[in-house]
Amino acid sequence: MKITKKVFKEEMIQRLKEKYAMDISDATPQELFHVLGSVVKTYYADDWVQTWKDYLTEETKQVYYFSIEFLPGKMLKSNLLNLGILDTVRDGLTELGFSLDDIVDQEKDMALGNGGLGRLASCFMDSIASCGLPGNGNGIRYDYGLFKQRFVDGYQVELPDEWLNNGNVWEVRKESKAIDVRFGGDVYMMPLADGRLKPVYENSRLIKAVPYDTAMVGYQNDVVNTLRLWSVEIPASEESKYRSLEDRRELEDLTAVLYPDDSNERGRRIRLLQEYFFVSAGVQSIVRYFKKLNKPLTTMSQSIAIHINDTHPALCVPEMMRILLDECDLSWEQAWEITVKVMSYTNHTIMSEALEKWPIELMQDLLPRMYQIIEEIDRRFVNQYRKYYEADLIERTRIIRNGQVHMANLAIIGSHSTNGVAKLHTDLLKNVVLHDFYVIFPGRFNNKTNGIAERRWLQLSNEPLAKLLDKTIKTSWRQKPNDLHLLQNFVEDDAVLSAIEEAKYKNKVALAQYIKETTDIVVSPNAIFDVQIKRLHAYKRQLLNLLHILKLYFDIKAKPDLQMEPRVFIFGAKAAPSYSYAKAIIKTINETAQLINNDPDVKDRLKIVFLENYNVTLAERIIPAADVSEQISLASKEASGTSNMKLMLNGAVTLATLDGANIEIRDAVGKENIVIFGLTEEEVYAYYHAQNYNALGIYEDSPTIQKVLNAFIDGTIPNIQFEGQEIFDSLIKYNDEFFVLRDFDSYCLAQKRIEELYQDKRRWQQISLINIANAGKFSADHTVERYAEDIWQIEPVFAHKELTR
Ligand code: NBY
Structure with missing residues (x-):
């Protein structure tokens, strides 16, 4: 254009x-x-x-990416x-x-997601369009996105995110494409004269799903795909059924809010209805489209791929079965073959509390037909595989067990592909978490390491660096992120090295300005900007970061003229409103910030800045200004991480455990250009097997740890009587679930190493350059290309575009 x-x-x-x-x-x-x-x-x-x-x-084959979260930010x-x-x-x-x-x-930021999972979905939307791949998103148009975070007296307070208040220019309401979704009531199967069974619904309810489409514009390639988000309405024909206002309200609230939890939703009715609502609307509209093509249903997988992003859309499996059985009159065998060929599934976590399960009664009550079909899938699964495997294995892998429907089991059994999001994560799925399934379906498991949209996370958010790259290596990297590799040739070029530092400095000045405006804290752009930005979770170990800061603080207090490289520790993190431990950590970091930032003895050597309301737009400000990228989760717990990739792309040096994609980042930059510390995944599992971890012992043996931990309960950090005790107890009384104390010494040494590297200016610049030069590998363009080839079997449309242009 x-x-x-x-x-x-x-x-x-x-x-x-x-x-x-x-x-x-x-x-x-x-x-x-x-x-x-x-x-x-x-x-x-x-x-x-x-x-x-x-x-x-x-008649291009298309993929539909089903996700209960999308996190595009500004568009x-x-x-x-x-x-x-x-x-x-x-x-x-x-x-x-x-x-x-x-x-x-x-x-306004479009924040219809919690964190990594939702943002990944949006990076994929950008990359799918930019690679010219035929693919669309399918999700929910929440009236309220992820809550706005404010700090009041250091506590997190949540405010509603009224993102639609001034309207939304990008969306297009498509009334004519609305779909009826049915739920509740009773269903029984009535035999027809020809022997088939037809479902008869009694007292069920119909709601109307109205799609709002948003364009996903490809990068300078004339391709514009669609993100389709569904909103609930009560159909005119049903108005009379709603006697009480409350009844209406319950339905109208169906797409009102995004659940603000990024790990587990404990069996809430409305959440299950949300899941079925967007799945049913999406799958019905896909089948309706497919029917327009006038091809036999048995060939559906040649035209359609459906991707299940985590288990929240796992009902795609029984919903597709329902449509094929009840509305298209296929046999079970035919319907099942089509369904499995069409569906694929990504797992995003190994944390067991995050593996989604629903009580049988709830599912029966809200989605009776879904439950019948799931029961039949389960019955057939058990029947088919018990011939080959021991009873225990079948019991562990079946879908319905202990009164609950196991959604991951449904997604794996009902699809042809299950992938993890980084090499280590996929290995853990195969060998530990989903090992039983791997035994049954070895060919279904594969890895797709996450990636990021380099356009947003470099071209748009870091103009100083982008311009420098254009000057140094020309502009091909903007089309082909792998060409960032060309920068490697300048690793000994002093002019380029100092230009990289200047670009970083410029970004740090801008962030310092923002920090001053929003928090009134003055930070020097000459200090090391050390950044940890991600959801607040015990396993991500923001606490470990804080313990180290306290150690530095006590070092200064013990030796007032201590020479050290000035440091600014920057945090951005939301806690799930119901996650009280995470909220205690936020309060404690904020109180520690008060203590340290206002202590005259510290003399600007240390600052803590906890920025409010971390979101996509704030990430775009922080990441270009970061010197150090904190990726310090306990090894084996972070499936992949994606801020690690964004920070690397912007020249930050990674300080990391060997977890998630950090391992692949190390392999990409070489071990001299990253700072690694802490237990390995094997060592963590060795502790689990031996059951011999002893946090109290570590505490008793280390005067430093004693000093730091006692600060939580002896009044040194003010105003945290309750929170301090809770955190102290989590480490000592409850034996430190995430091995924070075990990794503490190793982390402090790694931080020391960061300081030494930083003091060797040229070396630091070189590491920074090497990180940028090797970040192309983590472009989501490559990731979606792998999904396209290996899982979805779809092809780019460029060939055609070139001809018609
Ligand atoms: O997905 C994250 C992983 O923790 C991270 O390592 C990975 O890089 C990223 C992308 O693959 N998982 C995540 O963000 N999960 C959620 O946001 C989430 C949201 C809701 C629920 C569970 C998980 N839920 O149960 O409602």
Whole structure:
């Protein structure tokens, strides 16, 4: 698309007049944002229609990525970049007297996700479109996204995220594509004259699922895919059934809020209904589309792939079965073959409390037909495999067990592919967590290491570095992230090395400014910016970070003129509202920040900054300014991590355990260019087997640990009487579930190593460069290409595009 500055400016002036009846010079940034959004939409409208038509007429095989979370953040700049008009628009606006950045500030973050899993889904949407792959997202249009976090007296307080308050320019409501979804009541099977059975529903309810489509614009390739999010409405025909306001409310609330937990949802009715709601609407609309192609249902897997992102959409399996059996009259065997061929599943965690299970009664009550079908899948599974395997193994792998429906078991049994999200994670799935399934279905298991959208996490968020790269290695890296490798040739080039440092410095100045504005804390851009940004979880061990900071603090107190490299420790993290331990950690970090930041003895050698409301937009500010990337989860617990990749791409040095994708980052940069510490996964498992971990012993043997831990309960850290005790007890009384004390010494040594490296300026610059140069490997473009080839069997549409252009 070729848009000139002149045309763009005229369009802005004209549209603003039409929409707000005013001269552009009088417009507020908010008004400008809305007009700009609608102008940008016209720039991709034709391609959006065309992409859709191409898929239909060419009968291209498409993937549908089902995820209960998507976390795109802001979309304006990313759309401009991908349309190739970022500079045109920025310059045009400048000439009109406005700054693009002020207008960008007006856009609300679209935060329909909790953390890594939701953000991964959005990186994949960007990469799928940018690689020209035919793929669409399918999810829920929550009225309220992830809560806004505020700190009050150091405590996390949650406020509703009213992201739709000023409307949403990017979405298109498609009333005509609405779908009826049925739930509740009773169902029984009525025999027909020809011997088949038909379900008869009594007292069930119908709700209407209305899709809202958002364009997923590919990077300068004319491909525009669709993210389809469903919203609930009560169909006119059903109005009379709702006598009480409460009844109505329960339904209307179905798509009201995103559950703010990133590990477990304890069997809540509305959550199960949410899962079925978007699955049923999505699968029904896919089958409706497939029928338009006039092909035999038995060939569905040649046209359609459905991806189940974690177990939340696992009902895709029985829902597809229901449609094929009840509405298309296929036999069980035919329906099952199609379903398994179409479905694939990604697992994102080995933490057992996060493996989703639903009580049988709840499932029967809310989704009676789903339950019948799951029972039959379970029965047939047991029947088929008990011939070959011992009874215990079958018992452990079946779907219905101990009064519960095991969703991971359903997803694995009902799909042809199960993947983990980093090499170590996949190995643990095969060898430990899902080993029983691996025995039965060895060919279904595969690894797909996560990746990130390099466009957002470098091109958009780190302009100083992006420009430097253009100058140094030309611009091909923008199309092909692997070309970042070219930077490796400059590892001995002093000019390039110091330019990298200058770009980092610039970003640090900008972050320091933001920190001053939002927290009133003054930090020096000359200090080491040490960053830990991720959800607050015991296994991610923000506590280990804090213990080390306290150690540094006591070192200073013991030796007031201690020479050390000044440090700023930056945290960004939300805790699930119901996760009281995580909230205690937040409170404690905030109180420690008060203590240290205001102690005159510290003299700016140490600062703690806990930024409020960590989200995609804040990540885009912090990551370009980071010197050190904290990836310190207990080995074996972090499935992959993705902030590790984003920070590396921006030249931060990784300080990490051998967990998740950290291992692959080490392999990519070489062990001299990363700082590794702590127990390995084998050592962690050895402790589990021997059951001989003794946190109290470590405490008793180490005066340093005693000093640091006692600060939690002796009043040294103020205002944490309750929280301090809770944390102390978690380590000593409850034997330190995540081996924080065991890894403490090793972590402190690693931090010492970071300081030494930083003091060798040139060496640090080189490590930084090597990290950037080797980050292309972690582009989500590669990841989705692997999914496309190995799992979905879909192909890019470029060949066609080239011909018709
Ligand atoms: O998925 C994360 C993993 O912890 C991280 O290591 C990985 O990089 C990332 C992408 O693969 N998992 C995650 O973010 N999980 C969730 O957000 C989540 C959300 C909801 C629920 C469970 C997990 N839930 O049960 O409601």
